[in-house]
Amino acid sequence: MKKMNCTNCTIKSKTVTEKMLISITLAVITILTTVLNSAVILAICTTKKLHQPANYLICSLAVTDFLVAILVMPLSIAYIVMDTWSLGFVICEIWLSVDMTCCTCSILHLCVIALDRYWAITDAIEYARKRTVKRAGIMIITVWTISIFISLPPLFWRNHHNVNIPTQCIIQHDHVIYTIYSTCGAFYIPLTLILILYYRIYHAAKSLYQKRGSSRHLSNRSNDSQNSFAHCKLTQTFCVSEFSTSDPTMEFEQINASVRTPPYDNDIDMFGERQQQISSSRERKAARILGLILGAFMLSWLPFFIKELVVGLSLCTVSPEVADFLTWLGYVNSLINPLLYTSFNDDFKLAFKKLFRCKEHS
Template identity: 35%
Template sequence: MFLLVLKGTAMVAIMFGAVFGNLLVITSVMKFERLRVITNYFIVSLAFADLLVAILVMPFNAFNEISEKWLFGRVMCDIFNANDVLFSTASILHLCCISMDRYIAILHPLQYETKMTKTRVAIMLAVTWVASILISYIPIQSQLYTTSENYQALESDHHACLFIVNRVYAGVSSCVSFWIPCTIMVFVYAKIYMEARKQEKFIQSNAVYMQYSHSVGKRDAQRFERKRMKREHKAAKTLGIIMGAFILCFLPFFSWYVITSMCREKCPYPPILGSILFWIGYFNSCLNPILYAYFNRDFRTAFKKILRLDRSNCDMFDPTTQALNTAYNDLKESNHLRTSVS
C-alpha cells in the first residue's frame, strides 16, 4: 500500500509540475514582448507539446498503473498510444529545430534575419507537427504498428492496453522519433561548441586590444560584438543543457524500446522497468521550465512577475534574451562604426 501511495504521489507531482511549468512558459512569452524572439516560438510550441503530454497522456498511464488494468476501452487505448508517440516525437523534433536555429545564429549571424523569418519558422513548426502525426496516428490507428498476436489480445481483452510493436515499426519510429534527430542535434551542437570556443578566444584577445585602443569608435564597435557573442553563447548553452536533459531522459527508454521489440521473448524484463522508463520520459515534460528558470534570467524574471514574487516595473525586465532580435542590429551598428573610423 505504501509503494502504491508513493507511486501515485510521484505521478501526480510530475503531472502538476508539467502543467504548471509549461503554462508558465507559454504565458511568459505571450505576456512579455521581450521574450517574443524567434527561438522562443519553438520553445512555446515545445511547451505546448509537453503540456499536452501532461493532460492527454500521463493521466491515462497513471490510472493504468494504479488500477493495474485499462479502464477506458479499446478506442481510447489506440488514442492514448498515438498521443504518447506523437508528443514525444514532437518534443525531440522541436529541439532539433532549436539546434538549427542556434547554429545559424552563432555561425551565420549576418544571414540570420533572412534565413529565420517568421514564415520559415511557421513552416518548420508545421512540418514538425505533421511528421509527428504521420509517425503516430496513421500506423497506430490502422494497426500497422503492432503484431498480429497483440492485436488479437487487445481485441479479446479491453482491460489490456499494451504497446507492443512489430520490428518494422520499432525501427522506423525510433529512428524518426529519436535516433536521427538526436544524431543531428549532437553534430550541430558540436559545431556550435567549437565555434563558441573560437569566439571566446576572440573576445579575450579583443579585450586586451581594447585596453590599448585610443579610438572610441573602434572600442564601441568591439563592445557591441562582444555583447552579441556573449548573448548568443548564453542562449546556446541553455538550450544545449535542455537538449542534454532530453537525451538523458529518453535514451534509456528508446534503448529498451528497440531491444525488447527486436528480440521479444528472448529479452524478458520486469514490468516495473517499462513503467519506470516511461515516467522518466514523462518527467522531461516538467523539467524544461525548471531549466529555463535556473539558467535563463529573463524567463526567471518573467516567472517571478507572473507569480507576483517580483512587483518591480516590467520595464526593468532584463534584456538578456533579446539576443535574436538585437544581434543583427548590434552587428550592423558595429560595422557602421568600423566604417566610420577607418
C-alpha cells in the same frame, strides 16, 4: 510512449501502500510539469520582449510538454495503479496515438531549437533576416507533421491485437521494421543531430569568446567589441545571451565604454588577462549549460529507446515495472525542458517574476 507487451511475465499485484506512493509521486510530477509549462506559455504570450521567433519555438515546446502532462500522464497513472485498462478500445487507441505523437514532437522540438541556435551563431547576419515568425511557424508545423507520420502506422494493425484484450492498452512489438523506423525517427536520428549541432555551437561560441579575449591592442579591442556587439544584437541567441545570465547588450556596452577610455600602458596587459579570464569563464559556463541540456535529454529518453529497440528486435524482455519506470523517466523530460530552456535567460526570469507577482496580487 507506453509499456511493452510482456509475455511470460508474472504480474505481481501492488499493495495499497505501493499504489498510494506511486500515485502521489507521479501526480506530483504531472502537476509540476503542467504548472511549469503553463508558466512558460503565459510568460511568452504576455511579455512583449519575448515575442521573438526563437522564443516561439520554446513556446511550442512548452505547449507540447503541457499536452503530455494533461493528456498522457493522468491516464498512465490510472493504468499503472489499477493494473488494468478499463476505459475501452477507442480511448486506448486515442491515448496511445496522442502519447506517441506528443512525446515524439517534444523530442523533435529540441532538435529544431538546436538547429535554430546553430544557424543563428554560425550565420548571424544572414540568418537574422531569415529568422522570422513565418519560418518558426513552418518549423513547428514540420515537427508536428513528422511526429504524426511516425505515430500513425500502428493504427492500421494495432486493433487486430487489442480488440480481444480490453484490459490491456499496450504498444505491440511484432513489427520489427516499424520498431526500427519509429525509434530512429523519434529519437536516434534527432539525438545524433542534436549532438552534432551543440558540438558545433559550443566551438563557434568558444571561438567568439577567444577572439574577444585575445585582443591585446587598444584599436583591436575596440573593433572586436563593436563587432561582437553587432553580432550578438543580430543573433539574439546562444552566442552570448543564453550562455550568460547577464544582458549581452549591457555587457558589450560596458566593454565598449572601457575601450573608449584609453588605459595607461601598464594597464593593457592587465586588461588582456582579465578578458582572457572572462572568456574562459564563459566557455566553462557554455559547457555546463550544454552539458545540462544534453545530459537531461539523454538520461530521460535513451534508456527507454534502448529498451524499445532491444524488445522490438526480440533480443530480450523486460518486466512491466521496468517498462513503466523507463516510460516515466522519458515523461520527466517534459518537466525538465521548461527549466533548462528558460533558466539561463534574464528576460524569462523577469517575465516569471512579473507573472508570479501578478498572481499574488490577484
